[in-house]
Amino acid sequence: MQVEAVMTSPVVGIEPSASIADAAKLMLSRKISGLPVIRSDGALVGIVSEGDFLRRGELGTKRQRSRWLEFLVSPGKVADEYVHANGRRVEEVMSDGVVTTTRDASLEDVVELMTRHHVKRLPVVEGGRVVGIIARSDLLRALLRVLPISASSGIADEQIRQNIVTELAGQIWSGTSMIHVNVDEGIAELSGAIFDERQRLAARVAAENVAGVKAVTDHLFCAEPLSVILVS
Template sequence: MLVDTVMTAPVVSVDPSTSIANAAKLMLSLRISGLPVVESDGTLVGMLSEGDLLRRSELGTERKRPWWLEFLASPGKIADEYVQSHGRKVGEIMATGVVTTQRDASLEDIVELMRKHRVKRLPVVEDGKVIGIVARSDLLRALAKTLTAGPAIAGDDERIEAAVTAELNKQSWGGNGMIRVHAKDGTVELTGAIFDERARLAARVAAENIPGVKSVSDQIVSVEPMSGMVLVSPTGS
């Protein structure tokens, strides 16, 4: 899945001269937590997020340090923090050096960028202009849509068995064929043995994700490697 299938477009944005008050009202009214900051020609110059509005003198939340830390901090850093807590315009407190993405990037790339840079949203840029934005909520929306869309195909039992078995065989915890699969009328029965109890739920999840599976019956036994003690499924279904 690519970015242009999940991104929000067109993008609500503000320019650097927008007042902090108006930007905050806009974010509240639209129930969004971040705004791209663009010049009049659409060029991206920064991002304003809720986090940029936390340390504010109006709220009494500006950064305060013990005197000895204040003494050690550079005057330039203290000046930056003063602007962050007292600035009146978006351009004065916005984050610059914004991490961006492109419309043909994969969602895997997006998640990795968000994780690496610890950001919740990425502007989608083309020719230097913002054409969309992808946020965590867009990924969540895509996930919910995928999960509720139903199976792409409703395979017969033989096909289901083959698909579940293939998925188990791809996984290091899959038991190298020790977990057996039988499907009847869309119900998958898992039997055989595992040597780590954590593989039980993983096997069940693997089966549940195969299109056409209606339910899963867990009949797997777990063998404790050291003692040889055998544990049956806690539910048997």
């Protein structure tokens, strides 16, 4: 799936010269946690988010350091923190150097960028102009659209069992699987041995995601690797 399919467009943005009060009001009224900062010519110059308003002098939340620690911090960093705590215009508190994406980028690429740069939203840029924005909430809506609403019906129990076995066999965490599967009227029963409790939940999830499964019962037991004797 590509960005264009899930991004929000047109974009709600704000100009650099706008007041932080206007930015805060806009975010609250639109129920969004961040705004791209866009010049009148459409160029992206930054992004302002709720996080930029955390350290404010008015709230008594600006960063405090002990006197001796102040000597270890560069004057430039202290000056930057002062601007963020006291600035009145969006351009004074926004984050620049914005991480962006494109319409044709994959959602996998988007998640990788969000994770690597610790950001919650990415402006979508085309020809130097912002054409959309993709946020975590857009990914959540995309997930909701593709999740199955209810279990499929009309699939034979044996076919369901084979599909679960195939799914387990394809997972590296299952190793040489000692998990046995039985299916009766869409109810999948898992039995046998696992060697790590985390495999239990993974096996349940694997079974639950197979079409036709109505519920999963777990009779797996966890054993130390050397305590299981295989009898052929």
